[in-house]
Amino acid sequence: MSFDRPYEGVKVVDLSQGIAGPYCAMLLAQHGADVVKVEPLQGDWARILGTPVSDHTEFSFIGSLGKRSLAIDLKSADAPAVIDALVVGADIFLEGFRPGVIDRLGFGHKRLMAQNPGLIYASISGFGQTGPLRDKPAMDPVLQAFTGFMLDNAGDDGVPHRSNTIIVDMATALFAFQAIAPALHAKRDATDGGGGRYIDVSLMRAAANLSGIRIMMASHLDIQGIGAPPSGIHRTAEGWLQLGVVKDVDFHTVCDLLGVEDLKADDRLLGLVGRRDHAAMLWQRFSPIFLTKPAVYWRDMFTKAGLQNEMLQEFHQFLEHPQVAAAELFSYLELDGLEKPWAIPNPPGIPKIEADTPTGISPVTGQHTDEVLGQLGYDGAAIADMRGRGVVTTWTG
Numbered sequence: 001m002s003f004d005r006p007y008e009g010v011k012v013v014d015l016s017q018g019i020a021g022p023y024c025a026m027l028l029a030q031h032g033a034d035v036v037k038v039e040p041l042q043g044d045w046a047r048i049l050g051t052p053v054s055d056h057t058e059f060s061f062i063g064s065l066g067k068r069s070l071a072i073d074l075k076s077a078d079a080p081a082v083i084d085a086l087v088v089g090a091d092i093f094l095e096g097f098r099p100g101v102i103d104r105l106g107f108g109h110k111r112l113m114a115q116n117p118g119l120i121y122a123s124i125s126g127f128g129q130t131g132p133l134r135d136k137p138a139m140d141p142v143l144q145a146f147t148g149f150m151l152d153n154a155g156d157d158g159v160p161h162r163s164n165t166i167i168v169d170m171a172t173a174l175f176a177f178q179a180i181a182p183a184l185h186a187k188r189d190a191t192d193g194g195g196g197r198y199i200d201v202s203l204m205r206a207a208a209n210l211s212g213i214r215i216m217m218a219s220h221l222d223i224q225g226i227g228a229p230p231s232g233i234h235r236t237a238e239g240w241l242q243l244g245v246v247k248d249v250d251f252h253t254v255c256d257l258l259g260v261e262d263l264k265a266d267d268r269l270l271g272l273v274g275r276r277d278h279a280a281m282l283w284q285r286f287s288p289i290f291l292t293k294p295a296v297y298w299r300d301m302f303t304k305a306g307l308q309n310e311m312l313q314e315f316h317q318f319l320e321h322p323q324v325a326a327a328e329l330f331s332y333l334e335l336d337g338l339e340k341p342w343a344i345p346n347p348p349g350i351p352k353i354e355a356d357t358p359t360g361i362s363p364v365t366g367q368h369t370d371e372v373l374g375q376l377g378y379d380g381a382a383i384a385d386m387r388g389r390g391v392v393t394t395w396t397g
Helices: 020-030 058-064 079-089 101-105 110-115 140-146 167-187 205-211 213-216 249-257 273-276 277-292 297-304 315-319 321-328 368-376 380-390
Strands: 011-014 036-039 068-072 092-095 118-127 196-200 232-235 241-244 308-311 331-335 342-345
Touching: 011 079, 020 036, 020 058, 020 092, 020 118, 020 140, 020 167, 020 273, 036 079, 058 342, 079 110, 079 232, 079 321, 092 140, 092 167, 110 118, 140 205, 167 196, 167 205, 205 213, 213 308, 241 297, 249 297, 273 277, 297 308, 315 331, 368 380
Parallel strands: 011 036, 011 092, 036 068, 092 118, 118 196
Antiparallel strands: 232 241, 241 308, 331 342
16 A cells, blocks of 8 residues: 555455446546456446547546456346455445345345454446436436536526536436445444445435535525636637636736726725626627637736736647646557547546556456456356356457
């Protein structure tokens, strides 16, 4: 164990698919845990999302980094013995089926935690394990719709928009990781071989926590969609600029820079409430000014003045920025079939992901089936027999 690999020695059995559960387990792997990804014979369904390349997509590649893949038919008669053998020595178990499915497969938390009292068992679902919607299938877009995000994210045309960034899935992964981390910490004090915990993580709960402040603001429907200019997004002669102005002193600085000293002298515009109450007038005054110069001009001017601002960039501009390079924000990993490497963001607090190292390799379906089964005591003949009967698959390249 070290600060670089604090979860070294921690064993994880990951039955989740998609991105929320897999990304959580990927973070555990990046922190040093030994994560066995248990996936169907045809692979995690994340392998068909996005752009398929060499048994991967953007979703499956990042969600599987640092893991070992065991491909097995969970409905087969052989599966319980294999999963039980993994669970006996495991610290963490993740699953992402709809509520009730994992119990029907025979791997519910009550049975597995009775078998291993120290097991931290996390169930990740759309709406949680209880309530009238518990059985409803739900991915990120469904929860963006259900929790109010899409309607709140309406454009000027009034049309609701889904965020292309899978914010609910990613938030669920992070909240699941956050819930597991203190459970692991508390488990250290267990003296009887126990210390296990069942954790119910839902996309719904993650979305609620992610939008907590915005949901609190929703009670003020009269001001919910009104900004306080000049804070906001401004169209310029070339490109767009985001400007953030909270304090009166910053508002006065903007007035000086833009040559609208009369606004600086108007006491009605003191405070965010005052500027919000006169938003329409302020937009009429500021918008034509921003259209006279390109975004880069305004960015440089406001940055020099110490104001919060930035040009709106495309992803490739973000990736190419000197600040990103200086922070070593991304690692670039190759995959057969790609024209150029995938940019993989490095999680905070641990060393950056390096290509061709255990944490920098994303397995294909069943890549480690023989290795994992061998460690569980299955010999070559037994593994070949299981493979011949369609119980497991082993990637042969």
